[in-house]
Amino acid sequence: MSLHGRDVISIRDLSREEIEEILASSRKMVPYAEGKKVTHPLDDQIVAMAFFEPSTRTRLSFESAVQRLGGSCITIADAAASSMRKGESLYDTIRMLSGYAEAIVIRHPNEGSARLAARASDRPVINAGDGAGQHPTQTLLDLATMQEAFDTLSGLRVVLLGDLKYGRTVHSLAHALALFGSEIVLSAPPTLGLPDEVLERLEHMGAKITAEPDLHKAVRDADVLYVTRIQKERFPDESDYRKVAGSYRIDASVLRDAKPRLIVMHPLPRAGEIAPEVDDTPHAAYFRQAFLAVPVRMALLNAVLGGAKKGG
Amino acid sequence: MVRELKITPIKNGTVIDHITSGLALDVLRIINIQSLDKDSTVSVAIRVRSGKLGWKDIVKVENMELSPRKVNAIALITPRATISIIRDFKVQEKRTVDLPDRIIGVLRCPNPNCITNQPEPVESEFEVTERHPVILQCAYCDRRVDSFLSQLA
Numbered sequence: 001m002s003l004h005g006r007d008v009i010s011i012r013d014l015s016r017e018e019i020e021e022i023l024a025s026s027r028k029m030v031p032y033a034e035g036k037k038v039t040h041p042l043d044d045q046i047v048a049m050a051f052f053e054p055s056t057r058t059r060l061s062f063e064s065a066v067q068r069l070g071g072s073c074i075t076i077a078d079a080a081a082s083s084m085r086k087g088e089s090l091y092d093t094i095r096m097l098s099g100y101a102e103a104i105v106i107r108h109p110n111e112g113s114a115r116l117a118a119r120a121s122d123r124p125v126i127n128a129g130d131g132a133g134q135h136p137t138q139t140l141l142d143l144a145t146m147q148e149a150f151d152t153l154s155g156l157r158v159v160l161l162g163d164l165k166y167g168r169t170v171h172s173l174a175h176a177l178a179l180f181g182s183e184i185v186l187s188a189p190p191t192l193g194l195p196d197e198v199l200e201r202l203e204h205m206g207a208k209i210t211a212e213p214d215l216h217k218a219v220r221d222a223d224v225l226y227v228t229r230i231q232k233e234r235f236p237d238e239s240d241y242r243k244v245a246g247s248y249r250i251d252a253s254v255l256r257d258a259k260p261r262l263i264v265m266h267p268l269p270r271a272g273e274i275a276p277e278v279d280d281t282p283h284a285a286y287f288r289q290a291f292l293a294v295p296v297r298m299a300l301l302n303a304v305l306g307g308a309k310k311g312g
Numbered sequence: 313m314v315r316e317l318k319i320t321p322i323k324n325g326t327v328i329d330h331i332t333s334g335l336a337l338d339v340l341r342i343i344n345i346q347s348l349d350k351d352s353t354v355s356v357a358i359r360v361r362s363g364k365l366g367w368k369d370i371v372k373v374e375n376m377e378l379s380p381r382k383v384n385a386i387a388l389i390t391p392r393a394t395i396s397i398i399r400d401f402k403v404q405e406k407r408t409v410d411l412p413d414r415i416i417g418v419l420r421c422p423n424p425n426c427i428t429n430q431p432e433p434v435e436s437e438f439e440v441t442e443r444h445p446v447i448l449q450c451a452y453c454d455r456r457v458d459s460f461l462s463q464l465a
């Protein structure tokens with residue numbers, strides 16, 4: 001596969017065909033991710049987890065993915081305890097790490113850190129989140145969730161709800177939806193809309209984008225309701241925050257007029273954006289979405305590393 | 313022409329002409345005159361009449377040739393400037409300040425959280441994504457930059 005040996009830093013590094021290949025492979029990985037079947041294309045290979053910022057679910061799903069593929073992991077999970085504390089640069093740390101593993105998965109608080117890591121490393125680097133920047137595997141698993149539910153990524157009507165300004169996951173997701181020709185409906189409070197820069201780029205791609213701040217109206221014809229967290233820190237005062245957060249809360253009444261097949265997605269962890277009563281409806285897709293992180297990351301790791309056996 | 317030359321003819325050096333009026337001092341900052349020979353004369357003309365621009369600034373520096381980096385920095389803030397190399401009082405070579413596709417080490421990324429603003433052993437790097445007007449994009453964090461004066465490294 002063309003992804004062999006490549007860095008994956010941004011979803012924009014991947015073509016539509018490459019994304020399709022990863023998603024197709026991810027579907028085949030599901031029984032292996034569940035532990036029902038066994039495979040080990042990464043036999044004898046080591047993947048370094050360089051997590052310079054706390055992240056339980058992303059790190060664990062990557063570690064699970066590596067191990068389900070028969071590989072093993074070495075992990076920096078606590079930046080404070082690592083050499084970074086002694087003032088070693090990220091560049092040097094990654095340079096060193098690239099001598100210990102066949103690939104590096106990095107999470108770091110600074111934007112652009114993953115590209116720097118890719119330059120420092122002569123092994124492939126996968127970005128697992130660089131500050132407010134990119135997080136391409138999140139987008140891949142979001143797409144996998146939609147594709148599993150609808151068997152297509154084209155012609156869907158996807159509502160992006162909540163903080164569209166700072167939420168990095170929605171920027172990459174919007175790009176991918178535009179790439180596949182799905183319709184994007186933006187539903188955000190006035191101060192948390194999509195940045196102009198992102199909007200311009202999407203329009204340039206010929207994306208179908210509309211805005212519908214009213215949640216009830218946005219939900220009516222939607223196939224996907226993608227909910228993001230609205231963070232308290234984004235508001236100057238607490239009462240503004242509570243008003244906005246309250247008007248974007250998903251519960252049974254919001255979903256009453258929804259299409260029967262509507263799915264509700266959320267990158268998790270949620271903080272009150274989705275009422276627990278939604279969990280038991282057929283609309284709830286967020287736990288499936290969290291599970292799909294493993295087969296999707298397996299598919300990506302396999303594409304980047306598979307067949308790259310030592311001496312072969 | 314003769315009126316321009318009244319500034320100070322130089323034997324050997326560089327003339328940066330057609331600088332957007334008002335930016336001569338910024339060009340001097342890019343040149344970093346502290347780094348020049350102590351006996352190099354630097355003359356500056358601000359608000360000179362010019363057919364092309366209405367008004368322009370001119371900077372003339374003795375015994376100096378600009379590094380490609382400095383030329384890039386000048387191109388970013390005043391893209392219509394011309395650079396003439398003077399040898400033995402004559403214009404040896406004259407060229408416009410063309411921007412390359414990548415700008416390395418000239419600007420700071422305006423994103424304070426960009427990894428290039430951390431103590432890392434790398435230089436800033438921008439891709440020129442548009443030329444009229446110039447828009448750059450950080451090769452690390454993707455931040456777009458369309459005003460350069462305040463970001464000169």
Ligand SMILES: Nc1ncnc2c1ncn2[C@@H]1O[C@H](COP(=O)(O)OP(=O)(O)OP(=O)(O)O)[C@@H](O)[C@H]1O
Nearest residue numbers: 316317320321322327329372394396398401402403
């Ligand atoms: N010996 C010199 N000392 C100082 N400046 C000089 C000298 N010779 C030329 N210059 C300056 O160098 C620049 C280029 O010289 P040139 O003779 O090509 O000017 P020009 O005919 O006015 O061309 P342009 O179209 O670029 O204005 C001008 O700004 C000119 O004033």
Ligand SMILES: [Mg+2]
Nearest residue numbers: 313316329362
């Ligand atoms: Mg002239």
Ligand SMILES: [Zn+2]
Nearest residue numbers: 421426450453
């Ligand atoms: Zn940057």
